[in-house]
Amino acid sequence: NFMLTQPHSVSESPGKTVTISCTGSSGSIASNYVQWYQRRPGSAPTTVIYEDDRRPSGVPDRFSGSIDSSSNSASLTISGLKTEDEADYYCQSYDSSSSVEFGGGTKLTVL
Amino acid sequence: EVQVLESGGGLVQPGGSLRLSCAASGFTFSNYAMSWVRQAPGKGLEWVSGVSGSGGSTYYADSVKGRFTISRDNSKNTLYLQMNSLRAEDTAVYYCAKTLSSGWYPRFDYWGQGTLVTVSS
Numbered sequence: 001n002f003m004l005t006q007p008h009s010v011s012e013s014p015g016k017t018v019t020i021s022c023t024g025s026s027g028s029i030a031s032n033y034v035q036w037y038q039r040r041p042g043s044a045p046t047t048v049i050y051e052d053d054r055r056p057s058g059v060p061d062r063f064s065g066s067i068d069s070s071s072n073s074a075s076l077t078i079s080g081l082k083t084e085d086e087a088d089y090y091c092q093s094y095d096s097s098s099s100v101e102f103g104g105g106t107k108l109t110v111l
Numbered sequence: 112e113v114q115v116l117e118s119g120g121g122l123v124q125p126g127g128s129l130r131l132s133c134a135a136s137g138f139t140f141s142n143y144a145m146s147w148v149r150q151a152p153g154k155g156l157e158w159v160s161g162v163s164g165s166g167g168s169t170y171y172a173d174s175v176k177g178r179f180t181i182s183r184d185n186s187k188n189t190l191y192l193q194m195n196s197l198r199a200e201d202t203a204v205y206y207c208a209k210t211l212s213s214g215w216y217p218r219f220d221y222w223g224q225g226t227l228v229t230v231s232s
Binding site: 032033035037039044045046047050051056088090092094098099100101102103104105 | 146148155156157158161170172206208211215216217218219220221222223224225
């Protein structure tokens with residue numbers, strides 16, 4: 001089965017830059033789009049990146065997404081970290097059988 | 112403004128049934144595939160089911176196949192999830208999510224606030 005693997009947690013200081021990885025287990029992660037979702041405690045998920053590197057309106061340009069085919073991974077980069085960025089982040093994609101997969105989630109701590 | 116609002120959650124005994132609803136507004140409902148995603152306590156997001164914009168194609172995670180049925184009423188701008196033979200492991204907050212297209216290429220852009228389903232005796 002197609003799986004996406006994320007680090008369990010990352011931490012960084014305010015104002016710094018952090019990158020969260022999402023590695024595909026099989027096939028090419030570039031074959032289908034990757035999305036990234038933010039889930040703050042007590043709130044519903046929101047979309048911060050869709051179709052690999054596109055930002056929904058209202059999401060600050062501090063958030064960016066990319067794909068690295070050589071490592072079969074996607075990345076979410078957040079620059080100029082703010083305390084409000086502290087949340088769980090999930091990557092998501094889908095496979096040729098139309099099944100949807102989420103990564104296990106990464107807890108971002110801004111300290 | 113795009114809005115999706117879930118309802119229908121609650122406490123149900125193992126083996127019981129429940130139907131969730133998701134009322135949509137702010138967009139042409141029939142033009143977009145929709146989905147249900149859940150999050151169990153202390154766990155990550157798990158995709159449950161999806162349906163194309165027309166309702167003609169449906170998709171399920173293996174964990175719910177044969178027990179859950181997704182449907183939509185485009186005249187009422189409402190998405191449904193009929194859940195039967197419920198198990199303790201189905202306990203979760205269930206989110207309704209809108210996708211970016213009519214066909215099933217699941218890229219979620221808007222999410223509801225979720226409705227809690229608790230399966231317990």
